[in-house]
Amino acid sequence: MKNWAVISTWSMSYDGLLKASSMLQNGESAGDAVENLIKKVESYPLYKSVGYGGLPNEDGVVQMDAAFMNGDTLAQGSVAAIENVKHAVSVARKLSLNKTNSFLVGEGATKFAMQNGFEMTNMLTERAKTIWQNKVKEQFKTGLHPYDGHDTVGAVTLDQAESMSAATSTSGLFMKKDGRIGDSPLSGSGFYADSHIGAATATGLGEDIMKGCLSYEIVRRMAKGQSPQDACDTALYPFCEDLKQRYGQVGEISLIALNRKGEWGVATNVEFPFCVANEKQKAQILMANPGK
Numbered sequence: 001m002k003n004w005a006v007i008s009t010w011s012m013s014y015d016g017l018l019k020a021s022s023m024l025q026n027g028e029s030a031g032d033a034v035e036n037l038i039k040k041v042e043s044y045p046l047y048k049s050v051g052y053g054g055l056p057n058e059d060g061v062v063q064m065d066a067a068f069m070n071g072d073t074l075a076q077g078s079v080a081a082i083e084n085v086k087h088a089v090s091v092a093r094k095l096s097l098n099k100t101n102s103f104l105v106g107e108g109a110t111k112f113a114m115q116n117g118f119e120m121t122n123m124l125t126e127r128a129k130t131i132w133q134n135k136v137k138e139q140f141k142t143g144l145h146p147y148d149g150h151d152t153v154g155a156v157t158l159d160q161a162e163s164m165s166a167a168t169s170t171s172g173l174f175m176k177k178d179g180r181i182g183d184s185p186l187s188g189s190g191f192y193a194d195s196h197i198g199a200a201t202a203t204g205l206g207e208d209i210m211k212g213c214l215s216y217e218i219v220r221r222m223a224k225g226q227s228p229q230d231a232c233d234t235a236l237y238p239f240c241e242d243l244k245q246r247y248g249q250v251g252e253i254s255l256i257a258l259n260r261k262g263e264w265g266v267a268t269n270v271e272f273p274f275c276v277a278n279e280k281q282k283a284q285i286l287m288a289n290p291g292k
């Protein structure tokens with residue numbers, strides 16, 4: 001059997017990774033596998049930061065960001081601050097087929113999803129609403145800390161035809177401002193894929209990930225011959241140091257990468273469970289610890 005591989009962020013992506021693994025093993029495409037992986041996470045109501053059951057913004061509305069990239073053509077589609085759509089990643093993938101208008105935000109993104117027959121549903125579960133109501137009460141007493149309850153699903157796949165894809169999906173930061181967009185739908189920050197080289201995705205504080213365009217940075221480093229692990233390490237740790245110097249602080253950031261040979265790498269400044277599988281190794285959840 002030819003090489004295939006998949007890597008994804010956080011242990012919540014394990015079931016999705018199993019699905020993607022069996023698809024890749026059966027010779028299905030990197031694009032289909034990555035979309036199905038993300039859809040599994042989007043569907044599960046107890047994951048507080050992605051899709052159905054995702055935590056809302058400060059107005060109590062679930063606004064989601066998602067992206068899809070085809071590493072063969074470099075085509076990419078994104079949605080941001082989209083509402084009421086069951087699978088934001090699928091809307092992003094559809095947009096990636098457009099030559100223009102491939103990144104839509106807010107009402108325009110939601111309208112596009114409706115007009116194109118995507119399943120629409122209220123994404124705010126009773127559980128998420130209760131968490132939000134409690135937070136609103138607490139806010140009066142303690143002030144707002146918006147980085148509470150996060151975890152974006154990001155994934156990268158390599159199929160047997162040597163194509164790669166990357167995708168992300170998130171409800172972003174809990175209690176974020178209406179219209180706030182993170183790194184996840186932004187090309188080069190939250191994701192990047194080039195089948196000739198490799199692909200990467202990011203999770204963590206979007207505002208900081210954007211400052212380093214970290215997914216693109218990793219792919220460029222792999223293009224210069226670095227292994228995925230070296231590319232992740234050298235993209236993340238000096239950047240964190242630099243940001244601390246210039247800006248006084250750095251948020252939580254975790255990065256995953258895969259190259260076209262199916263080798264993977266991870267770097268993080270927090271404890272970070274992630275999932276991997278390839279043609280030789282069964283699906284597993286591994287723990288990455290903060291590096292230098």
Ligand code: SD4
Pocket residue numbers: 150151152170171172173181182183184202203204205206207
């Ligand atoms: C964002 N990067 O919207 C996302 C949130 C996230 O782990 O990944 N949290 O900034």
